[in-house]
Amino acid sequence: MSADRPNWVEEFESKGYAVIEDFATAEECDEMKAEMYRVMNGLDITTEHKTVFSTGEDQQQLKDDYFLTSGDKIRYFFEKDALDEQGELKVEKDKSLNKVGHALHWHSDVFKRFSFSKKMKGVMKGFRLEDPAIIQSMYIFKNPRIGGAVCPHQDASFLWLDPLKLYGVWLAVDDATLDNGCLWFIPGSHQEGKLDGERRMLRVTKKVGDEERVTLKHVGISPTPDDALYTACPVKKGSLVLIHGMVMHKSESNLSEKPRNAYTLHVIEQKGTVWSSENWLQPTAELPFTAMNAN
Numbered sequence: 001m002s003a004d005r006p007n008w009v010e011e012f013e014s015k016g017y018a019v020i021e022d023f024a025t026a027e028e029c030d031e032m033k034a035e036m037y038r039v040m041n042g043l044d045i046t047t048e049h050k051t052v053f054s055t056g057e058d059q060q061q062l063k064d065d066y067f068l069t070s071g072d073k074i075r076y077f078f079e080k081d082a083l084d085e086q087g088e089l090k091v092e093k094d095k096s097l098n099k100v101g102h103a104l105h106w107h108s109d110v111f112k113r114f115s116f117s118k119k120m121k122g123v124m125k126g127f128r129l130e131d132p133a134i135i136q137s138m139y140i141f142k143n144p145r146i147g148g149a150v151c152p153h154q155d156a157s158f159l160w161l162d163p164l165k166l167y168g169v170w171l172a173v174d175d176a177t178l179d180n181g182c183l184w185f186i187p188g189s190h191q192e193g194k195l196d197g198e199r200r201m202l203r204v205t206k207k208v209g210d211e212e213r214v215t216l217k218h219v220g221i222s223p224t225p226d227d228a229l230y231t232a233c234p235v236k237k238g239s240l241v242l243i244h245g246m247v248m249h250k251s252e253s254n255l256s257e258k259p260r261n262a263y264t265l266h267v268i269e270q271k272g273t274v275w276s277s278e279n280w281l282q283p284t285a286e287l288p289f290t291a292m293n294a295n
């Protein structure tokens with residue numbers, strides 16, 4: 001292994017994913033989990049969230065708006081069926097959140113420190129990125145018994161740029177096992193170099209009366225690869241899983257008694273690439289994509 005070519009690079013290039021064990025210490029993981037619970041305790045379900053997630057007129061538009069404008073904020077997304085028709089939580093919020101996103105890396109000191117750490121920048125050097133930028137972050141709960149499955153997908157379906165230089169970084173805050181919903185990959189699937197079913201999630205503008213509204217639209221066909229093609233990727237707490245933007249992956253529901261928390265980032269190469277204006281996520285005046293070398 002040469003100094004500028006870490007030993008995970010070869011595996012990443014051939015399989016489309018790789019694991020760096022012991023990337024974060026147990027203390028760093030515990031600190032992130034504690035920070036997430038601190039942030040979450042500031043969540044007042046009785047205000048905007050109740051409005052957004054209750055059923056009623058224009059509910060889909062409210063949900064789309066809430067998601068579409070979350071790129072530069074800390075926002076909360078619940079498990080399916082966690083809220084009743086009035087928008088009241090059926091289960092405690094610390095047990096029913098699906099994820100928090102999409103700018104923890106900027107608004108929380110704890111997550112910011114980790115996201116822009118020297119060791120994280122070292123990973124980007126391994127990818128040979130010249131001007132890496134963090135475009136989004138998420139804390140994923142996958143709570144015991146309620147944490148839902150994530151269906152097969154390629155991250156580039158949601159975050160497209162040309163050329164496609166998109167890298168997912170997934171930190172196991174808890175042990176991720178076969179029982180609590182670890183990641184599964186189709187090794188080498190990134191090498192096909194295309195989106196299965198030409199699946200994409202796009203922001204589209206539609207006219208409602210005199211008004212122009214931005215909504216989300218899924219195009220193409222949802223991928224349904226053969227289950228036999230997948231390899232499980234159980235990892236220990238503190239492991240970092242690197243995910244190519246084109247590799248097919250999924251995770252199962254968490255039917256166990258143990259949480260499977262994870263902190264994820266998506267990083268792009270800014271130099272020589274063009275970010276798709278059709279992506280749901282766009283840089284904003286409040287938070288442009290955050291260059292890692294400058295922070």
Ligand code: FE2
Binds near residue numbers: 153
């Ligand atoms: Fe993903």
